[in-house]
Amino acid sequence: MSKCRNCKIEILDRTGVCPLCHCVVEQDGSEREAAYPDVGIREKRFALIIRIYVFLAVMAEALLVFINVNHHKGIWWSAITAGVFIYIYLIMKIGIQNDAGYRSKIILVTIFSIGLLFLIDEVAGYRGWSLNYVLPAGVIMLNVAIILLMIVNWRNWPSYLLFQLFCILCSIFPIILWKKDVITKPFLSEIALAVSVFLFLGTFIIGGSRARAELKRRFHV
Incomplete structure (x- = not known):
């Protein structure tokens, strides 16, 4: 919001000059809240978190499969960990789907x-x-x-x-x-x-x- 000291008015538009006297206006540092905020920002942040999680999960599962194959061949417990990683991923995807x-x-x-x-x-x-x-x-x-x-x-x-x-x-x-x-x-x-x-x-x-x-x-x- 801007103020014109000459006309004693407040100007809601983002402008550098007064529309009446064309003098330079002063900024008071306050901003109007957007009537329609960008609701997609929150989903984009969650999408980034999910991508980071997928990368870490793939790396962790690859390590667990390596350990399972080389040291514990009796039971394929790495399939369970893969299922847990996938389960968490699906839950996260469901959580951000507002539709x-x-x-x-x-x-x-x-x-x-x-x-x-x-x-x-x-x-x-x-x-x-x-x-x-x-x-x-x-x-x-x-x-x-x-x-x-x-x-x-x-x-x-x-x-x-x-x-x-x-x-x-x-x-x-x-x-x-x-x-x-x-x-x-x-x-x-x-x-x-x-x-x-x-x-x-x-x-x-x-x-x-x-x-x-x-x-x-x-x-x-």
């Missing part, structure tokens, strides 16, 4: 977590705990997240019906694996399916006309 909704982020984080634990189980000799317990537990956690989100955002609770249908589909997947003899202990998978179905039915029945209207709007019927 991705929180529901999408919750789903992706859950999928990545299950995938990492499955990798650990596989590298360690595969004892089946990742599919028997972790997979259905992830579905149950998604349902718990839905309940909490519906409580927090209770005015917009019908929007979570589609999320609940997604959980039902996810809970059917472990049942299919059980029928294919991939999952050997289906107890938690059955609980996950029951929780998903009952949560959807409860929301649909209690929601009444608002729930039916939301489903019609989502599926264009």
Whole structure:
């Protein structure tokens, strides 16, 4: 902001002379805040941090693979460290993606977590705990997240019906694996399916006309 001592006025424009008397103005050192700040600066900084992390992760993983190959050939634990590095990278990418909704982020984080634990189980000799317990537990956690989100955002609770249908589909997947003899202990998978179905039915029945209207709007019927 500038001031003209001759006209006794303040000038908001960035100019060196007064528009009235054309005398040189004085700067008071204050600047107007931009109405629309550059929101991309924060994302660019995070992108730089991610690139630095990728470089360090690649260097570290290369060293760990070298150690694994030359000194510990019994188990490929370096695959687990690679999975951890990738997991952290994906979490960081999700964190800076403002265009991705929180529901999408919750789903992706859950999928990545299950995938990492499955990798650990596989590298360690595969004892089946990742599919028997972790997979259905992830579905149950998604349902718990839905309940909490519906409580927090209770005015917009019908929007979570589609999320609940997604959980039902996810809970059917472990049942299919059980029928294919991939999952050997289906107890938690059955609980996950029951929780998903009952949560959807409860929301649909209690929601009444608002729930039916939301489903019609989502599926264009």
